Amino acid sequence: MSIQVRNIRKTFGDFIALDDVSLDFPAGELVALLGPSGCGKTTLLRIIAGLEQADAGRVMLDGADASGTHVRERQVGFVFQHYALFRHMTVFDNVAFGMRMKPRGQRPSEKETRTKVEELLTLVQLEWLADRFPAQLSGGQRQRIALARALAVEPRVLLLDEPFGALDAKVRKELRRWLRKLHDELHITSIFVTHDQEEALEVADRVVLMDRGHVEQIGTPEEVYRQPATPFVYGFLGSVNFFHGRVDGGNLRVGEDLLPHAPHELDAGSEVIAFARPHELDLVPDTHTDTGVAARVMRIHAFGVSVRVELEGLNGLSGMSSGQHFEVELTQQRVAELALAEGQNVRLLPSRLKVFQRNDAIGASA
Amino acid sequence: MAAAQTFRVLPGFRLTLGYTLAYLSLIVLLPLATVFLKTASLSAAEFWNVISAPRVVASYKLSFGVSLAAAAINAVFGLMLAWSLVRYGFPGKRFVDALIDLPFALPTAVAGIALTALYAKNGWIGQYLDPLGIQVAFKPLGVLVALVFIGLPFVVRTVQPILEDLDTELEDAAASLGAGRWQIFRHVILPVLLPALLTGFALAFARAVGEYGSVIFIAGNIPMVSEITPLMIITKLEQYDYAGATAIAVVMLVLSFLLLLLINGLQAWTARRTGRDR
Numbered sequence: 001m002s003i004q005v006r007n008i009r010k011t012f013g014d015f016i017a018l019d020d021v022s023l024d025f026p027a028g029e030l031v032a033l034l035g036p037s038g039c040g041k042t043t044l045l046r047i048i049a050g051l052e053q054a055d056a057g058r059v060m061l062d063g064a065d066a067s068g069t070h071v072r073e074r075q076v077g078f079v080f081q082h083y084a085l086f087r088h089m090t091v092f093d094n095v096a097f098g099m100r101m102k103p104r105g106q107r108p109s110e111k112e113t114r115t116k117v118e119e120l121l122t123l124v125q126l127e128w129l130a131d132r133f134p135a136q137l138s139g140g141q142r143q144r145i146a147l148a149r150a151l152a153v154e155p156r157v158l159l160l161d162e163p164f165g166a167l168d169a170k171v172r173k174e175l176r177r178w179l180r181k182l183h184d185e186l187h188i189t190s191i192f193v194t195h196d197q198e199e200a201l202e203v204a205d206r207v208v209l210m211d212r213g214h215v216e217q218i219g220t221p222e223e224v225y226r227q228p229a230t231p232f233v234y235g236f237l238g239s240v241n242f243f244h245g246r247v248d249g250g251n252l253r254v255g256e257d258l259l260p261h262a263p264h265e266l267d268a269g270s271e272v273i274a275f276a277r278p279h280e281l282d283l284v285p286d287t288h289t290d291t292g293v294a295a296r297v298m299r300i301h302a303f304g305v306s307v308r309v310e311l312e313g314l315n316g317l318s319g320m321s322s323g324q325h326f327e328v329e330l331t332q333q334r335v336a337e338l339a340l341a342e343g344q345n346v347r348l349l350p351s352r353l354k355v356f357q358r359n360d361a362i363g364a365s366a
Numbered sequence: 367m368a369a370a371q372t373f374r375v376l377p378g379f380r381l382t383l384g385y386t387l388a389y390l391s392l393i394v395l396l397p398l399a400t401v402f403l404k405t406a407s408l409s410a411a412e413f414w415n416v417i418s419a420p421r422v423v424a425s426y427k428l429s430f431g432v433s434l435a436a437a438a439i440n441a442v443f444g445l446m447l448a449w450s451l452v453r454y455g456f457p458g459k460r461f462v463d464a465l466i467d468l469p470f471a472l473p474t475a476v477a478g479i480a481l482t483a484l485y486a487k488n489g490w491i492g493q494y495l496d497p498l499g500i501q502v503a504f505k506p507l508g509v510l511v512a513l514v515f516i517g518l519p520f521v522v523r524t525v526q527p528i529l530e531d532l533d534t535e536l537e538d539a540a541a542s543l544g545a546g547r548w549q550i551f552r553h554v555i556l557p558v559l560l561p562a563l564l565t566g567f568a569l570a571f572a573r574a575v576g577e578y579g580s581v582i583f584i585a586g587n588i589p590m591v592s593e594i595t596p597l598m599i600i601t602k603l604e605q606y607d608y609a610g611a612t613a614i615a616v617v618m619l620v621l622s623f624l625l626l627l628l629i630n631g632l633q634a635w636t637a638r639r640t641g642r643d644r
Contacts, residue, residue: 049542050542051538051541051542070541071538071541071542072543072544072545072546075544076542077542078538078539078542080535080538080539082533082535084533084535084536084538084539085539086536086539086540086553086554087558088557088558097540097543097545097553098543098544098545101540101543101544101545101546101549101553102544146539149539149543150542150543152543153543153544
């Protein structure tokens with residue numbers, strides 16, 4: 001089932017959680033709502049579920065306006081970060097809860113309920129835990145039970161609020177692979193909220209990036225990673241180096257240094273911010289030119305396939321203040337060529353640079 | 367011996383157990399034993415005569431019946447009070463919160479006099495109830511009012527912390543699974559609160575059975591109608607019939623103990639059934 005949200009606005013006192021958000025979630029897709037904490041992603045999810053009411057705007061489920069309906073009429077499965085399992089019920093009773101709460105006419109018989117619960121527990125691979133209480137389960141097991149419980153009412157959509165947020169790294173990785181597999185089997189329209197970019201890129205068909213109540217970019221994981229649309233997305237996905245500067249002919253002037261730069265449409269003299277990923281930067285020996293940004297090698301991490309070099313910018317460095325932090329990824333071979341050592345002065349040269357006008361670059365400083 | 371030694375985070379099991387037993391014996395068991403000892407000075411027939419006198423039997427019925435009713439009323443309204451104090455913000459909330467403990471602090475006789483003044487035929491509330499044919503003061507109903515008053519804090523204070531711990535996410539989860547409001551209360555909230563509710567009920571009941579000061583004023587102490595068992599004991603004492611007084615006290619003690627044991631058993635049963643005790 002498809003979901004559309006139209007012009008959703010929500011404020012908590014003076015804080016604007018969602019500012020005129022409109023989104024389409026096509027049927028059968030697994031979509032990630034990704035953003036830093038406080039960006040409004042959980043609020044949006046709760047509004048779609050009906051657990052929270054928007055100040056303005058509409059939620060359409062399958063084309064029909066659902067804004068006025070109560071959460072229990074929307075037939076959405078909701079999975080909470082902290083599981084929200086009923087601790088006084090066994091795993092079996094937890095999963096059966098939704099079926100037993102149905103109005104008398106639609107309620108399945110106890111035998112049908114049993115069959116269905118067993119089926120779901122098999123689906124989440126925990127059939128042997130039916131008689132346990134939630135307190136006796138591990139975090140990963142609890143979240144799988146919570147998912148089985150949500151699936152028991154045959155929801156039209158599945159909404160997951162930071163489903164792996166409370167789990168340790170190893171279980172988290174395991175569970176997200178499992179969730180992807182489950183979605184491929186069930187093909188139920190699903191939205192999950194996360195602040196973990198790796199999780200979003202790895203699991204989702206499509207990623208919605210949010211910041212401060214706005215949608216910054218929508219796209220496949222590859223699109224948003226390869227072609228970030230805004231400085232915020234550039235800064236949020238993966239590690240990145242940035243340079244503040246001014247357009248100066250075919251170059252960018254960063255302090256006293258010049259960065260060569262591909263053709264662009266920005267006016268000469270406009271203030272810009274430029275981004276480069278660690279692997280898009282090269283180091284060259286400092287030969288007293290002004291091409292490339294001057295920096296000093298602070299640490300060299302030589303483990304792994306590639307070498308990570310941490311540098312401190314020398315540009316505009318005055319007195320005691322420490323320079324800007326840069327991170328560069330080089331091959332072992334290149335490091336040997338340069339005979340790189342800690343404390344050495346070098347220049348940074350980008351092979352690829354993404355430039356944004358400065359006025360919309362506010363979100364990227366973090 | 368040394369090899370089997372286990373290390374605990376906090377030492378002193380033997381010391382604390384010894385202290386506990388000695389303290390309990392001194393403070394609780396010794397006076398109770400005296401009650402039984404004193405009663406033993408009566409012969410079996412005398413004992414039976416004292417405890418089965420019609421006036422005394424009527425007082426058992428009143429004391430235990432009305433105490434149970436008062437505790438039940440407090441369980442219902444105490445839960446509602448605790449609910450609104452935990453879940454809602456309203457002006458004067460702290461004031462209301464402090465007000466709840468007042469029946470603890472007030473000398474019970476003062477409460478009794480105040481309630482009598484209110485509910486007597488010519489009292490503030492009594493004058494309006496009387497034409498309706500409802501008499502509160504000097505009737506069993508008056509005893510109920512007094513016992514509800516003094517038992518109020520128990521349920522509120524036992525349920526409040528549990529409610530504060532109860533995550534509203536559980537209600538969200540239940541609602542998203544299609545449960546209605548009553549179903550959420552019945553199947554999600556009540557089972558979690560039940561042990562605390564039972565504890566509050568037991569405390570309110572125990573307090574009500576032993577209550578004397580606030581009741582004697584409003585009860586009017588009419589034989590066979592509004593005499594409570596503690597009053598019967600006092601009456602015997604005033605006649606220097608110490609053995610008779612302790613005989614009635616023994617009956618009260620045993621009955622109270624059995625009832626409290628029953629409530630505790632019920633509580634353990636709910637805890638076990640809901641997986642808290644495994």
